[in-house]
Amino acid sequence: MTVWVLGDQLAADAGPLADVEPGEEAVLLVEAREFARKLPYHPHKLVLVFSAMRHFRDRLREAGHEVDYRRAETFRDGVAEHLAGHAPDRLVAMRPPSHGAGERLGDVVAEAAAGTGVDAELTIVGNDLFVCSPDAFDEWAGDEPVHEQFYRWQRRRTGYLLDGDEPEGGEWNFDDENREFPRPEVGFPDPPTFEPDETTREVIDWVTETFDTWADDAAEPFRWPVTREAALEALDAFVADRLPTFGPYQDAMVERSWSLNHALLSPALNLGLLRPEECIEAAIDAYEAGDAPLPSVEGFVRQLLGWREFTRHVYRREMPAMADANQLDHDRALPDAYWTGETEMRCLEACVGHVRKRGYAHHIERLMVLSNFATLLGVDPAELNRWFHFGFVDAYHWVTTPNVVGMGSFATGAMSTKPYVSSANYVEKMSDHCDDCRYDHDETTGANACPFNALYWEFLDRHEEQLRATGRMGLVYHHLDNKDEDELAAIHERAAAVRGAADDGSL
Numbered sequence: 001m002t003v004w005v006l007g008d009q010l011a012a013d014a015g016p017l018a019d020v021e022p023g024e025e026a027v028l029l030v031e032a033r034e035f036a037r038k039l040p041y042h043p044h045k046l047v048l049v050f051s052a053m054r055h056f057r058d059r060l061r062e063a064g065h066e067v068d069y070r071r072a073e074t075f076r077d078g079v080a081e082h083l084a085g086h087a088p089d090r091l092v093a094m095r096p097p098s099h100g101a102g103e104r105l106g107d108v109v110a111e112a113a114a115g116t117g118v119d120a121e122l123t124i125v126g127n128d129l130f131v132c133s134p135d136a137f138d139e140w141a142g143d144e145p146v147h148e149q150f151y152r153w154q155r156r157r158t159g160y161l162l163d164g165d166e167p168e169g170g171e172w173n174f175d176d177e178n179r180e181f182p183r184p185e186v187g188f189p190d191p192p193t194f195e196p197d198e199t200t201r202e203v204i205d206w207v208t209e210t211f212d213t214w215a216d217d218a219a220e221p222f223r224w225p226v227t228r229e230a231a232l233e234a235l236d237a238f239v240a241d242r243l244p245t246f247g248p249y250q251d252a253m254v255e256r257s258w259s260l261n262h263a264l265l266s267p268a269l270n271l272g273l274l275r276p277e278e279c280i281e282a283a284i285d286a287y288e289a290g291d292a293p294l295p296s297v298e299g300f301v302r303q304l305l306g307w308r309e310f311t312r313h314v315y316r317r318e319m320p321a322m323a324d325a326n327q328l329d330h331d332r333a334l335p336d337a338y339w340t341g342e343t344e345m346r347c348l349e350a351c352v353g354h355v356r357k358r359g360y361a362h363h364i365e366r367l368m369v370l371s372n373f374a375t376l377l378g379v380d381p382a383e384l385n386r387w388f389h390f391g392f393v394d395a396y397h398w399v400t401t402p403n404v405v406g407m408g409s410f411a412t413g414a415m416s417t418k419p420y421v422s423s424a425n426y427v428e429k430m431s432d433h434c435d436d437c438r439y440d441h442d443e444t445t446g447a448n449a450c451p452f453n454a455l456y457w458e459f460l461d462r463h464e465e466q467l468r469a470t471g472r473m474g475l476v477y478h479h480l481d482n483k484d485e486d487e488l489a490a491i492h493e494r495a496a497a498v499r500g501a502a503d504d505g506s507l
């Protein structure tokens with residue numbers, strides 16, 4: 001038998017790897033170049049995945065495992081080389097969370113077996129890198145799972161932040177104490193940077209020479225953790241320096257900090273370098289030691305125990321339809337500004353700039369600027385999904401799709417019952433971007449009006465039939481009802497001008 005460890009499953013204590021003694025069975029890792037050619041990825045994404053794989057190989061070898069590390073053009077080539085050299089009777093791998101990936105890998109092994117004449121097949125086993133298994137979710141969920149109910153159920157069944165059967169502190173959710181905008185004197189600690197070692201430097205050179213990547217002209221030096229030790233250091237630094245004030249400022253955006261108090265742990269979590277349980281438990285330990293307040297700790301636990309797991313299972317159940325969902329019939333191209341970062345809209349310029357520099361923007365930048373603006377413009381959700389997928393270091397189909405197609409674009413109602421869209425009001429309230437922007441956040445029409453405003457009202461008007469019926473948007477439709485015909489005509493005119501500017505690059 002061979003244990004096949006996939007590039008986003010780099011955990012020695014998970015799946016079949018956890019059950020084999022070093023040296024007992026061969027371990028296969030395949031570094032397939034075809035993966036990196038599929039999309040114009042951010043260079044940091046490629047460096048992150050390939051460097052983490054090579055470090056994991058070294059770690060397993062140091063522990064005494066016999067690791068066959070194949071660098072090949074395709075997975076099939078890599079597996080065929082392994083079969084030719086090792087002739088195992090079967091390969092065992094954990095199920096990848098992206099839709100259909102397990103079946104595709106089964107086909108890869110079958111083709112490689114046919115090509116080499118080695119009679120081996122792939123056995124796929126459950127993926128332990130999430131807290132909740134598919135069976136447990138499906139047994140709980142019924143037809144229309146709702147995040148808040150799921151989160152409470154997860155809290156109760158894991159015992160995290162529980163006082164008997166009730167939530168610690170008497171509330172499941174402390175959002176009312178969060179959602180603050182930081183005053184100018186509030187500072188944000190710099191998150192740790194992980195200097196590339198020799199292995200990472202080799203990968204950086206190879207990626208630069210070999211692949212067509214996006215935003216390499218803007219990318220800062222690579223900074224992400226690529227080993228378990230570095231990922232644990234990143235977790236410790238978050239818990240010590242940023243968790244205590246994570247909650248209050250988690251919805252804010254400020255010019256002086258790209259990271260605020262966000263954890264920056266998704267790149268390591270999604271590779272398997274960190275387990276969600278250990279991150280949750282580290283945060284709860286800080287609370288119990290009196291080092292972090294409950295609203296911050298609960299906010300962080302909800303993201304990991306609730307949202308991360310919910311997106312994974314909703315995606316699993318909604319695919320393949322979710323990838324092409326488009327209930328608002330949006331079909332516009334993504335504006336050039338998302339590629340170049342060049343726009344006079346300060347918030348968009350800042351958020352695209354963050355992605356170009358580091359392959360990362362925090363949740364509110366993703367939701368309330370990058371996907372909100374594209375959704376109001378009417379961008380095809382599949383195209384937006386593709387942009388998020390190649391642009392972000394933590395992007396994988398299983399997590400990007402529910403967040404972009406579901407939560408961000410409202411192309412399906414599977415993730416939320418109403419769209420996360422807003423006018424300039426949100427950005428103005430929760431950021432300082434509007435202070436130096438050439439557009440006026442208070443204006444809706446006219447050449448200086450913030451593009452968000454006319455697009456927002458026009459979006460509501462255009463989708464009235466679908467959205468008013470959700471029953472959750474009564475108040476905003478009440479405001480729309482108060483606009484007279486002339487005002488609506490001017491809004492439509494301004495929205496058309498904004499779309500023209502988005503198309504011709506003069507936004």
Ligand code: FAD
Binds near residue numbers: 262311363364366
């Ligand atoms: P924090 O804000 O500090 O949150 C802590 C952790 O909670 C994260 O590390 C992450 O693992 C988890 N988390 C929080 N919200 C979500 C969520 N909605 N879905 C899944 N996990 C969540 N997350 C990805 O991991 N990969 C993606 O490609 C991705 N694309 C997104 C696209 C859009 C349009 C939106 C709105 C969200 C997306 N997210 C994605 C979710 C979330 O924005 C990121 O997980 C988070 O910003 C990662 O940064 P952090 O580690 O600093 O997170």
